[in-house]
Amino acid sequence: MPSLPGKTARLLGLDEKALARWSVRWRALFPHDGLREHQRVPLYHPDVPFILITSQKAGSTLGVAWFFQHAGLLSEAKAHHEFVHRYEQEVFLMRPGYMADLERAIRERPVLKLVRDPADRAFSSYMALQGIDALSPGDHRHGIRRRIAKSQGLAGPEAQMPFAAFLAWVAGEDHRRLDGHEARQFNLYEKELPQGAPQLIRLEETAEALPAIEERFGLPRTPKSALEALGASGHYVPKAADPEGFRRVLYEGIALPRRGKAPALDRKVLAEDAAVIAHFFKAYGEDYERYGYKPPA
Incomplete structure:
Protein backbone atom coordinates (compact mmCIF):
# COMPACT_ATOMS: atom_id res chain seq x y z
CA MET A 1 0.00 0.00 0.00
CA PRO A 2 2.46 2.68 -1.15
CA SER A 3 0.38 5.70 -0.16
CA LEU A 4 0.57 8.43 2.46
CA PRO A 5 -2.13 6.77 4.63
CA GLY A 6 -0.29 3.44 4.44
CA LYS A 7 3.02 4.99 5.41
CA THR A 8 1.33 6.82 8.27
CA ALA A 9 -0.25 3.60 9.54
CA ARG A 10 3.13 1.87 9.62
CA LEU A 11 4.76 4.83 11.34
CA LEU A 12 2.07 4.52 14.01
CA GLY A 13 3.21 0.95 14.54
CA LEU A 14 0.02 -0.85 13.51
CA ASP A 15 0.52 -4.61 13.41
CA GLU A 16 -0.34 -6.71 10.36
CA LYS A 17 -3.98 -7.37 11.28
CA ALA A 18 -4.62 -3.82 12.43
CA LEU A 19 -3.07 -2.48 9.22
CA ALA A 20 -5.26 -4.72 7.05
CA ARG A 21 -8.37 -3.73 8.99
CA TRP A 22 -7.51 -0.04 8.82
CA SER A 23 -6.70 -0.27 5.09
CA VAL A 24 -10.06 -1.84 4.20
CA ARG A 25 -11.97 0.84 6.13
CA TRP A 26 -9.91 3.68 4.65
CA ARG A 27 -10.42 2.46 1.10
CA ALA A 28 -14.19 2.25 1.57
CA LEU A 29 -14.15 6.00 2.27
CA PHE A 30 -11.26 7.10 0.06
CA ASP A 117 -10.93 -17.57 -14.26
CA PRO A 118 -13.39 -15.06 -12.70
CA ALA A 119 -15.77 -17.74 -11.38
CA ASP A 120 -13.02 -19.68 -9.59
CA ARG A 121 -11.61 -16.46 -8.23
CA ALA A 122 -15.00 -15.23 -6.96
CA PHE A 123 -15.55 -18.48 -5.08
CA SER A 124 -12.02 -18.33 -3.68
CA SER A 125 -12.69 -14.77 -2.48
CA TYR A 126 -15.86 -15.97 -0.79
CA MET A 127 -14.11 -18.94 0.83
CA ALA A 128 -11.46 -16.64 2.29
CA LEU A 129 -14.23 -15.08 4.39
CA GLN A 130 -15.23 -18.44 5.93
CA GLY A 131 -12.16 -19.25 8.03
CA ILE A 132 -11.60 -18.96 11.75
CA ASP A 133 -10.12 -15.46 11.39
CA ALA A 134 -13.54 -14.22 10.27
CA LEU A 135 -14.83 -14.90 13.81
CA SER A 136 -12.48 -12.32 15.30
CA PRO A 137 -13.94 -8.78 15.56
CA GLY A 138 -10.37 -7.49 15.21
CA ASP A 139 -9.87 -9.10 11.79
CA HIS A 140 -10.67 -7.21 8.58
CA ARG A 141 -12.58 -10.24 7.24
CA HIS A 142 -14.99 -9.91 10.14
CA GLY A 143 -15.53 -6.30 9.11
CA ILE A 144 -16.24 -7.32 5.50
CA ARG A 145 -18.72 -9.94 6.69
CA ARG A 146 -20.41 -7.26 8.78
CA ARG A 147 -20.85 -5.11 5.69
CA ILE A 148 -22.27 -8.02 3.71
CA ALA A 149 -24.64 -9.02 6.53
CA LYS A 150 -25.97 -5.49 6.81
CA SER A 151 -26.41 -5.17 3.04
CA GLN A 152 -28.05 -8.57 2.53
CA GLY A 153 -30.23 -8.77 5.65
CA LEU A 154 -28.25 -11.52 7.39
CA ALA A 155 -28.38 -11.94 11.16
CA GLY A 156 -24.81 -10.70 11.65
CA PRO A 157 -21.18 -11.28 10.69
CA GLU A 158 -21.06 -14.68 12.43
CA ALA A 159 -24.19 -15.97 10.67
CA GLN A 160 -23.92 -18.33 7.70
CA MET A 161 -23.36 -16.26 4.59
CA PRO A 162 -24.60 -17.80 1.31
CA PHE A 163 -22.36 -17.44 -1.71
CA ALA A 164 -25.41 -15.92 -3.44
CA ALA A 165 -25.47 -13.16 -0.82
CA PHE A 166 -21.77 -12.49 -1.36
CA LEU A 167 -22.33 -12.12 -5.12
CA ALA A 168 -25.33 -9.82 -4.59
CA TRP A 169 -23.23 -7.63 -2.30
CA VAL A 170 -20.31 -7.34 -4.72
CA ALA A 171 -22.76 -6.60 -7.55
CA GLY A 172 -24.09 -3.61 -5.64
CA GLU A 173 -20.74 -2.11 -4.63
CA ASP A 174 -18.44 0.43 -6.22
CA HIS A 175 -15.38 -1.70 -7.06
CA ARG A 176 -13.04 1.21 -6.39
CA ARG A 177 -14.14 1.05 -2.74
CA LEU A 178 -13.81 -2.72 -2.36
CA ASP A 179 -10.79 -4.55 -1.02
CA GLY A 180 -8.88 -6.12 -3.89
CA HIS A 181 -9.69 -9.61 -2.60
CA GLU A 182 -13.38 -9.10 -3.38
CA ALA A 183 -13.22 -6.62 -6.27
CA ARG A 184 -12.99 -7.62 -9.92
CA GLY A 234 -1.36 -20.86 3.27
CA HIS A 235 -4.62 -19.46 1.90
CA TYR A 236 -5.40 -22.53 -0.21
CA VAL A 237 -8.68 -24.28 0.63
CA PRO A 238 -8.87 -27.94 -0.55
CA LYS A 239 -12.01 -28.59 -2.61
CA ALA A 240 -13.78 -31.61 -4.07
CA ALA A 241 -16.46 -31.95 -6.76
CA ASP A 242 -19.82 -31.94 -4.96
CA PRO A 243 -22.71 -30.26 -6.86
CA GLU A 244 -25.21 -30.65 -4.01
CA GLY A 245 -22.68 -29.41 -1.51
CA PHE A 246 -22.01 -26.38 -3.67
CA ARG A 247 -25.76 -25.76 -3.97
CA ARG A 248 -26.01 -25.68 -0.16
CA VAL A 249 -23.12 -23.24 0.04
CA LEU A 250 -24.73 -21.11 -2.68
CA TYR A 251 -28.04 -20.75 -0.84
CA GLU A 252 -27.27 -21.53 2.80
CA GLY A 253 -23.61 -20.73 3.35
CA ILE A 254 -21.03 -22.36 5.62
CA ALA A 255 -20.99 -22.56 9.42
CA LEU A 256 -18.03 -20.67 10.89
CA PRO A 257 -15.32 -21.65 11.08
CA ARG A 258 -15.14 -23.75 7.94
CA ARG A 259 -13.54 -27.16 8.47
CA GLY A 260 -12.20 -29.78 6.09
CA LYS A 261 -12.68 -29.87 2.35
CA ALA A 262 -15.09 -27.49 0.67
CA PRO A 263 -17.25 -28.26 -2.35
CA ALA A 264 -15.72 -27.07 -5.60
CA LEU A 265 -17.40 -24.35 -7.63
CA ASP A 266 -20.01 -25.92 -9.91
CA ARG A 267 -20.64 -23.72 -12.94
CA LYS A 268 -23.80 -25.56 -13.96
CA VAL A 269 -25.38 -25.04 -10.53
CA LEU A 270 -24.26 -21.41 -10.48
CA ALA A 271 -25.93 -20.76 -13.83
CA GLU A 272 -29.25 -22.40 -12.89
CA ASP A 273 -30.58 -19.36 -10.99
CA ALA A 274 -31.24 -16.30 -13.15
CA ALA A 275 -30.96 -13.87 -10.22
CA VAL A 276 -27.69 -15.39 -8.99
CA ILE A 277 -26.04 -15.41 -12.40
CA ALA A 278 -27.22 -11.83 -13.02
CA HIS A 279 -25.50 -10.72 -9.82
CA PHE A 280 -22.41 -12.71 -10.75
CA PHE A 281 -22.09 -11.03 -14.15
CA LYS A 282 -22.80 -7.59 -12.72
CA ALA A 283 -20.02 -8.19 -10.21
CA TYR A 284 -17.42 -9.82 -12.45
CA GLY A 285 -18.67 -9.55 -16.03
CA GLU A 286 -16.01 -7.04 -17.02
CA ASP A 287 -13.31 -9.59 -16.22
CA TYR A 288 -14.90 -11.89 -18.81
CA GLU A 289 -15.06 -9.11 -21.37
CA ARG A 290 -11.41 -8.18 -20.86
CA TYR A 291 -9.73 -11.53 -20.28
CA GLY A 292 -11.54 -13.92 -22.60
CA TYR A 293 -12.61 -16.66 -20.19
CA LYS A 294 -15.67 -18.77 -21.00
CA PRO A 295 -18.61 -17.70 -18.76
CA PRO A 296 -20.58 -20.23 -16.69
CA ALA A 297 -23.48 -21.73 -18.60
Whole structure:
Protein backbone atom coordinates (compact mmCIF):
# COMPACT_ATOMS: atom_id res chain seq x y z
CA MET A 1 0.00 0.00 0.00
CA PRO A 2 2.46 2.68 -1.15
CA SER A 3 0.38 5.70 -0.16
CA LEU A 4 0.57 8.43 2.46
CA PRO A 5 -2.13 6.77 4.63
CA GLY A 6 -0.29 3.44 4.44
CA LYS A 7 3.02 4.99 5.41
CA THR A 8 1.33 6.82 8.27
CA ALA A 9 -0.25 3.60 9.54
CA ARG A 10 3.13 1.87 9.62
CA LEU A 11 4.76 4.83 11.34
CA LEU A 12 2.07 4.52 14.01
CA GLY A 13 3.21 0.95 14.54
CA LEU A 14 0.02 -0.85 13.51
CA ASP A 15 0.52 -4.61 13.41
CA GLU A 16 -0.34 -6.71 10.36
CA LYS A 17 -3.98 -7.37 11.28
CA ALA A 18 -4.62 -3.82 12.43
CA LEU A 19 -3.07 -2.48 9.22
CA ALA A 20 -5.26 -4.72 7.05
CA ARG A 21 -8.37 -3.73 8.99
CA TRP A 22 -7.51 -0.04 8.82
CA SER A 23 -6.70 -0.27 5.09
CA VAL A 24 -10.06 -1.84 4.20
CA ARG A 25 -11.97 0.84 6.13
CA TRP A 26 -9.91 3.68 4.65
CA ARG A 27 -10.42 2.46 1.10
CA ALA A 28 -14.19 2.25 1.57
CA LEU A 29 -14.15 6.00 2.27
CA PHE A 30 -11.26 7.10 0.06
CA PRO A 31 -10.80 4.70 -2.88
CA HIS A 32 -7.42 4.17 -4.44
CA ASP A 33 -7.17 5.19 -8.06
CA GLY A 34 -4.66 5.17 -10.88
CA LEU A 35 -1.86 2.62 -10.53
CA ARG A 36 -2.78 2.06 -6.88
CA GLU A 37 -6.23 0.71 -7.72
CA HIS A 38 -7.24 -2.37 -5.71
CA GLN A 39 -4.02 -2.10 -3.69
CA ARG A 40 -1.99 -4.06 -6.23
CA VAL A 41 0.54 -1.63 -7.65
CA PRO A 42 2.26 -3.00 -10.80
CA LEU A 43 5.71 -4.43 -10.21
CA TYR A 44 8.68 -2.71 -11.86
CA HIS A 45 12.40 -3.40 -11.45
CA PRO A 46 15.20 -2.21 -13.77
CA ASP A 47 16.59 -5.76 -14.04
CA VAL A 48 13.29 -7.30 -15.18
CA PRO A 49 12.41 -6.51 -18.82
CA PHE A 50 8.66 -6.21 -18.25
CA ILE A 51 6.13 -4.84 -15.76
CA LEU A 52 3.85 -7.31 -14.00
CA ILE A 53 0.30 -6.66 -12.74
CA THR A 54 -1.24 -9.10 -10.28
CA SER A 55 -4.61 -9.35 -8.53
CA GLN A 56 -5.50 -10.76 -5.14
CA LYS A 57 -6.92 -14.30 -5.29
CA ALA A 58 -5.50 -14.72 -8.80
CA GLY A 59 -2.11 -16.30 -8.20
CA SER A 60 -0.55 -13.12 -6.87
CA THR A 61 1.76 -15.01 -4.50
CA LEU A 62 3.17 -16.96 -7.45
CA GLY A 63 3.41 -13.86 -9.63
CA VAL A 64 5.14 -11.70 -7.03
CA ALA A 65 7.59 -14.44 -5.98
CA TRP A 66 8.41 -15.21 -9.64
CA PHE A 67 9.00 -11.52 -10.37
CA PHE A 68 11.22 -11.12 -7.30
CA GLN A 69 13.20 -14.18 -8.34
CA HIS A 70 14.05 -12.57 -11.66
CA ALA A 71 14.80 -9.27 -9.93
CA GLY A 72 17.29 -11.07 -7.66
CA LEU A 73 15.22 -10.18 -4.60
CA LEU A 74 13.49 -13.41 -3.62
CA SER A 75 15.97 -14.38 -0.90
CA GLU A 76 15.77 -10.88 0.57
CA ALA A 77 11.97 -11.00 0.41
CA LYS A 78 11.86 -14.39 2.17
CA ALA A 79 14.30 -13.16 4.81
CA HIS A 80 11.98 -10.23 5.49
CA HIS A 81 8.93 -12.49 5.82
CA GLU A 82 7.93 -15.90 4.47
CA PHE A 83 4.82 -14.27 2.98
CA VAL A 84 6.32 -12.40 0.01
CA HIS A 85 3.53 -9.81 -0.04
CA ARG A 86 4.89 -8.42 3.22
CA TYR A 87 8.17 -7.56 1.50
CA GLU A 88 6.27 -6.30 -1.54
CA GLN A 89 4.12 -3.91 0.49
CA GLU A 90 6.54 -2.96 3.26
CA VAL A 91 9.84 -2.69 1.39
CA PHE A 92 9.70 -3.03 -2.40
CA LEU A 93 6.86 -0.60 -3.13
CA MET A 94 8.07 1.81 -0.44
CA ARG A 95 11.39 2.56 -2.13
CA PRO A 96 11.87 6.28 -2.74
CA GLY A 97 10.78 7.28 -6.24
CA TYR A 98 9.11 3.94 -6.99
CA MET A 99 5.89 5.38 -8.40
CA ALA A 100 7.72 7.91 -10.57
CA ASP A 101 10.01 5.18 -11.91
CA LEU A 102 7.01 2.94 -12.60
CA GLU A 103 5.15 5.68 -14.46
CA ARG A 104 8.18 6.24 -16.70
CA ALA A 105 8.82 2.55 -17.32
CA ILE A 106 5.19 1.73 -18.10
CA ARG A 107 5.46 3.89 -21.22
CA GLU A 108 8.32 1.80 -22.58
CA ARG A 109 8.30 -1.75 -21.23
CA PRO A 110 5.89 -4.59 -22.03
CA VAL A 111 3.13 -4.88 -19.42
CA LEU A 112 2.02 -8.39 -18.43
CA LYS A 113 -0.94 -9.30 -16.23
CA LEU A 114 -1.58 -12.52 -14.33
CA VAL A 115 -5.30 -13.35 -14.41
CA ARG A 116 -7.57 -16.15 -13.19
CA ASP A 117 -10.93 -17.57 -14.26
CA PRO A 118 -13.39 -15.06 -12.70
CA ALA A 119 -15.77 -17.74 -11.38
CA ASP A 120 -13.02 -19.68 -9.59
CA ARG A 121 -11.61 -16.46 -8.23
CA ALA A 122 -15.00 -15.23 -6.96
CA PHE A 123 -15.55 -18.48 -5.08
CA SER A 124 -12.02 -18.33 -3.68
CA SER A 125 -12.69 -14.77 -2.48
CA TYR A 126 -15.86 -15.97 -0.79
CA MET A 127 -14.11 -18.94 0.83
CA ALA A 128 -11.46 -16.64 2.29
CA LEU A 129 -14.23 -15.08 4.39
CA GLN A 130 -15.23 -18.44 5.93
CA GLY A 131 -12.16 -19.25 8.03
CA ILE A 132 -11.60 -18.96 11.75
CA ASP A 133 -10.12 -15.46 11.39
CA ALA A 134 -13.54 -14.22 10.27
CA LEU A 135 -14.83 -14.90 13.81
CA SER A 136 -12.48 -12.32 15.30
CA PRO A 137 -13.94 -8.78 15.56
CA GLY A 138 -10.37 -7.49 15.21
CA ASP A 139 -9.87 -9.10 11.79
CA HIS A 140 -10.67 -7.21 8.58
CA ARG A 141 -12.58 -10.24 7.24
CA HIS A 142 -14.99 -9.91 10.14
CA GLY A 143 -15.53 -6.30 9.11
CA ILE A 144 -16.24 -7.32 5.50
CA ARG A 145 -18.72 -9.94 6.69
CA ARG A 146 -20.41 -7.26 8.78
CA ARG A 147 -20.85 -5.11 5.69
CA ILE A 148 -22.27 -8.02 3.71
CA ALA A 149 -24.64 -9.02 6.53
CA LYS A 150 -25.97 -5.49 6.81
CA SER A 151 -26.41 -5.17 3.04
CA GLN A 152 -28.05 -8.57 2.53
CA GLY A 153 -30.23 -8.77 5.65
CA LEU A 154 -28.25 -11.52 7.39
CA ALA A 155 -28.38 -11.94 11.16
CA GLY A 156 -24.81 -10.70 11.65
CA PRO A 157 -21.18 -11.28 10.69
CA GLU A 158 -21.06 -14.68 12.43
CA ALA A 159 -24.19 -15.97 10.67
CA GLN A 160 -23.92 -18.33 7.70
CA MET A 161 -23.36 -16.26 4.59
CA PRO A 162 -24.60 -17.80 1.31
CA PHE A 163 -22.36 -17.44 -1.71
CA ALA A 164 -25.41 -15.92 -3.44
CA ALA A 165 -25.47 -13.16 -0.82
CA PHE A 166 -21.77 -12.49 -1.36
CA LEU A 167 -22.33 -12.12 -5.12
CA ALA A 168 -25.33 -9.82 -4.59
CA TRP A 169 -23.23 -7.63 -2.30
CA VAL A 170 -20.31 -7.34 -4.72
CA ALA A 171 -22.76 -6.60 -7.55
CA GLY A 172 -24.09 -3.61 -5.64
CA GLU A 173 -20.74 -2.11 -4.63
CA ASP A 174 -18.44 0.43 -6.22
CA HIS A 175 -15.38 -1.70 -7.06
CA ARG A 176 -13.04 1.21 -6.39
CA ARG A 177 -14.14 1.05 -2.74
CA LEU A 178 -13.81 -2.72 -2.36
CA ASP A 179 -10.79 -4.55 -1.02
CA GLY A 180 -8.88 -6.12 -3.89
CA HIS A 181 -9.69 -9.61 -2.60
CA GLU A 182 -13.38 -9.10 -3.38
CA ALA A 183 -13.22 -6.62 -6.27
CA ARG A 184 -12.99 -7.62 -9.92
CA GLN A 185 -9.54 -8.14 -11.44
CA PHE A 186 -9.89 -5.43 -14.08
CA ASN A 187 -8.36 -2.08 -13.13
CA LEU A 188 -9.64 1.09 -14.72
CA TYR A 189 -6.10 2.22 -15.51
CA GLU A 190 -5.75 -0.73 -17.90
CA LYS A 191 -7.86 1.27 -20.37
CA GLU A 192 -5.19 3.98 -20.43
CA LEU A 193 -1.92 2.05 -20.55
CA PRO A 194 0.34 3.76 -23.12
CA GLN A 195 0.93 0.52 -25.03
CA GLY A 196 -2.66 -0.73 -24.84
CA ALA A 197 -4.16 -3.60 -22.85
CA PRO A 198 -1.69 -5.75 -20.89
CA GLN A 199 -0.51 -9.07 -22.28
CA LEU A 200 -2.31 -11.79 -20.32
CA ILE A 201 -0.87 -14.71 -18.40
CA ARG A 202 -3.63 -17.11 -17.39
CA LEU A 203 -3.05 -18.66 -14.00
CA GLU A 204 -4.39 -21.95 -15.31
CA GLU A 205 -1.62 -22.01 -17.93
CA THR A 206 1.36 -20.78 -15.91
CA ALA A 207 3.22 -24.11 -16.09
CA GLU A 208 3.70 -23.45 -19.81
CA ALA A 209 3.28 -19.67 -19.97
CA LEU A 210 5.93 -18.59 -17.45
CA PRO A 211 8.76 -20.67 -19.02
CA ALA A 212 7.71 -19.28 -22.42
CA ILE A 213 7.99 -15.73 -21.08
CA GLU A 214 11.41 -16.52 -19.61
CA GLU A 215 12.56 -17.81 -22.97
CA ARG A 216 11.10 -14.79 -24.78
CA PHE A 217 13.00 -12.32 -22.61
CA GLY A 218 16.17 -14.37 -22.17
CA LEU A 219 15.64 -14.94 -18.46
CA PRO A 220 16.89 -17.96 -16.47
CA ARG A 221 14.47 -20.89 -16.73
CA THR A 222 12.49 -21.79 -13.61
CA PRO A 223 11.97 -25.57 -13.26
CA LYS A 224 8.36 -26.75 -12.89
CA SER A 225 8.94 -27.91 -9.31
CA ALA A 226 10.34 -24.50 -8.40
CA LEU A 227 7.31 -22.76 -9.95
CA GLU A 228 5.00 -24.89 -7.83
CA ALA A 229 6.97 -23.95 -4.71
CA LEU A 230 6.80 -20.25 -5.57
CA GLY A 231 3.01 -20.44 -5.66
CA ALA A 232 2.60 -22.25 -2.34
CA SER A 233 0.22 -20.31 -0.12
CA GLY A 234 -1.36 -20.86 3.27
CA HIS A 235 -4.62 -19.46 1.90
CA TYR A 236 -5.40 -22.53 -0.21
CA VAL A 237 -8.68 -24.28 0.63
CA PRO A 238 -8.87 -27.94 -0.55
CA LYS A 239 -12.01 -28.59 -2.61
CA ALA A 240 -13.78 -31.61 -4.07
CA ALA A 241 -16.46 -31.95 -6.76
CA ASP A 242 -19.82 -31.94 -4.96
CA PRO A 243 -22.71 -30.26 -6.86
CA GLU A 244 -25.21 -30.65 -4.01
CA GLY A 245 -22.68 -29.41 -1.51
CA PHE A 246 -22.01 -26.38 -3.67
CA ARG A 247 -25.76 -25.76 -3.97
CA ARG A 248 -26.01 -25.68 -0.16
CA VAL A 249 -23.12 -23.24 0.04
CA LEU A 250 -24.73 -21.11 -2.68
CA TYR A 251 -28.04 -20.75 -0.84
CA GLU A 252 -27.27 -21.53 2.80
CA GLY A 253 -23.61 -20.73 3.35
CA ILE A 254 -21.03 -22.36 5.62
CA ALA A 255 -20.99 -22.56 9.42
CA LEU A 256 -18.03 -20.67 10.89
CA PRO A 257 -15.32 -21.65 11.08
CA ARG A 258 -15.14 -23.75 7.94
CA ARG A 259 -13.54 -27.16 8.47
CA GLY A 260 -12.20 -29.78 6.09
CA LYS A 261 -12.68 -29.87 2.35
CA ALA A 262 -15.09 -27.49 0.67
CA PRO A 263 -17.25 -28.26 -2.35
CA ALA A 264 -15.72 -27.07 -5.60
CA LEU A 265 -17.40 -24.35 -7.63
CA ASP A 266 -20.01 -25.92 -9.91
CA ARG A 267 -20.64 -23.72 -12.94
CA LYS A 268 -23.80 -25.56 -13.96
CA VAL A 269 -25.38 -25.04 -10.53
CA LEU A 270 -24.26 -21.41 -10.48
CA ALA A 271 -25.93 -20.76 -13.83
CA GLU A 272 -29.25 -22.40 -12.89
CA ASP A 273 -30.58 -19.36 -10.99
CA ALA A 274 -31.24 -16.30 -13.15
CA ALA A 275 -30.96 -13.87 -10.22
CA VAL A 276 -27.69 -15.39 -8.99
CA ILE A 277 -26.04 -15.41 -12.40
CA ALA A 278 -27.22 -11.83 -13.02
CA HIS A 279 -25.50 -10.72 -9.82
CA PHE A 280 -22.41 -12.71 -10.75
CA PHE A 281 -22.09 -11.03 -14.15
CA LYS A 282 -22.80 -7.59 -12.72
CA ALA A 283 -20.02 -8.19 -10.21
CA TYR A 284 -17.42 -9.82 -12.45
CA GLY A 285 -18.67 -9.55 -16.03
CA GLU A 286 -16.01 -7.04 -17.02
CA ASP A 287 -13.31 -9.59 -16.22
CA TYR A 288 -14.90 -11.89 -18.81
CA GLU A 289 -15.06 -9.11 -21.37
CA ARG A 290 -11.41 -8.18 -20.86
CA TYR A 291 -9.73 -11.53 -20.28
CA GLY A 292 -11.54 -13.92 -22.60
CA TYR A 293 -12.61 -16.66 -20.19
CA LYS A 294 -15.67 -18.77 -21.00
CA PRO A 295 -18.61 -17.70 -18.76
CA PRO A 296 -20.58 -20.23 -16.69
CA ALA A 297 -23.48 -21.73 -18.60
